[in-house]
Amino acid sequence: MALVEVRTDGDIGTLVLDNGRKHNALSHALVDELIAALADFRQREIRAVVLRAQPGVKVWSAGHDVGELPEGRRDPLGWDDPLRELVRAIETHPAPIIAMIEGTVWGGAVETVLACDIVIATPETTFAVTPARLGVPYNVSGMMTFMSAASLRVVKELAFTAAPIGAERAERVGMINHVVPLSDLETFSYDMARTIAANAPLSIAVMKEQLRVLAGAKPVSPRGFEKVQGLRRVVYDSHDYAEGIRAFKEKRAPRYLGK
Numbered sequence: 001m002a003l004v005e006v007r008t009d010g011d012i013g014t015l016v017l018d019n020g021r022k023h024n025a026l027s028h029a030l031v032d033e034l035i036a037a038l039a040d041f042r043q044r045e046i047r048a049v050v051l052r053a054q055p056g057v058k059v060w061s062a063g064h065d066v067g068e069l070p071e072g073r074r075d076p077l078g079w080d081d082p083l084r085e086l087v088r089a090i091e092t093h094p095a096p097i098i099a100m101i102e103g104t105v106w107g108g109a110v111e112t113v114l115a116c117d118i119v120i121a122t123p124e125t126t127f128a129v130t131p132a133r134l135g136v137p138y139n140v141s142g143m144m145t146f147m148s149a150a151s152l153r154v155v156k157e158l159a160f161t162a163a164p165i166g167a168e169r170a171e172r173v174g175m176i177n178h179v180v181p182l183s184d185l186e187t188f189s190y191d192m193a194r195t196i197a198a199n200a201p202l203s204i205a206v207m208k209e210q211l212r213v214l215a216g217a218k219p220v221s222p223r224g225f226e227k228v229q230g231l232r233r234v235v236y237d238s239h240d241y242a243e244g245i246r247a248f249k250e251k252r253a254p255r256y257l258g259k
């Protein structure tokens with residue numbers, strides 16, 4: 001059974017997350033369907049994409065499928081992790097992707113939404129950056145996604161507290177583009193998609209790629225990168241990382257020891 005509903009209407013494509021049983025957790029299977037659909041949209045020269053969940057969801061996406069995270073001794077967010085592959089597919093897709101959000105967004109799904117080009121949410125929407133809640137060492141390019149979307153101070157607050165930020169505040173700090181009432185969300189999002197689709201696709205695709213390259217152009221020395229990777233290994237080899245994953249699976253509060 002498909003985990004993503006794929007639709008097209010003229011030059012506009014729609015991807016609907018459709019695994020409500022697991023709150024649209026970004027499992028390998030669901031991510032594979034999203035990536036395949038984006039490849040098909042590229043082939044068909046779709047000019048604007050709307051990424052959404054089924055209408056009426058309380059949870060837009062619960063983030064990385066925790067059941068697919070290693071329980072230690074291996075980088076949980078390595079290059080070929082589904083979440084990493086999805087973020088890269090979104091960032092390199094030639095057409096703009098509009099994230100149309102209702103419900104709550106968690107963990108890696110927040111990064112997925114922020115990797116999209118435009119974010120439109122309802123006033124009830126919240127975004128929670130959760131690595132600290134699970135004891136996960138988020139990866140370097142993922143932190144860059146957050147840093148491109150909000151000021152360092154806001155990113156630190158979201159990362160260190162793991163507390164949800166509401167859509168109104170997220171818009172106020174420039175993290176998302178628009179907050180519209182649920183009743184207007186679909187019309188507003190598709191009006192923007194149609195406006196984009198009526199513009200020059202080549203010019204847009206090149207500007208999107210230019211902005212991706214320029215936004216990611218941060219000087220990190222090999223030594224600096226190796227230091228960060230080494231620090232991340234300390235985390236994913238730690239008691240606390242294994243404890244965070246186990247606590248989630250056992251549906252209990254984690255007991256972190258700082259080691």
Ligand code: LCV
Pocket residue numbers: 021022023025059062063064065066067069106107108109129130131132133134136137138
């Ligand atoms: C697998 C799930 C999940 C899930 N994976 O419903 O950013 S990082 O570093 O943290 C990154 C690694 C990451 O993205 O990690 C995941 C971060 N996500 C979260 O912390 C959100 C975890 N989920 C929740 O807090 C709750 O499920 C919410 C608040 C989203 C919804 O709560 P609610 O009470 O409505 P349940 O918790 O009962 O979830 C329904 C089913 O979905 C599973 C969950 O285990 C349950 O499965 P069972 O019915 O088999 O028990 N589920 C939820 N989130 N991320 N599975």
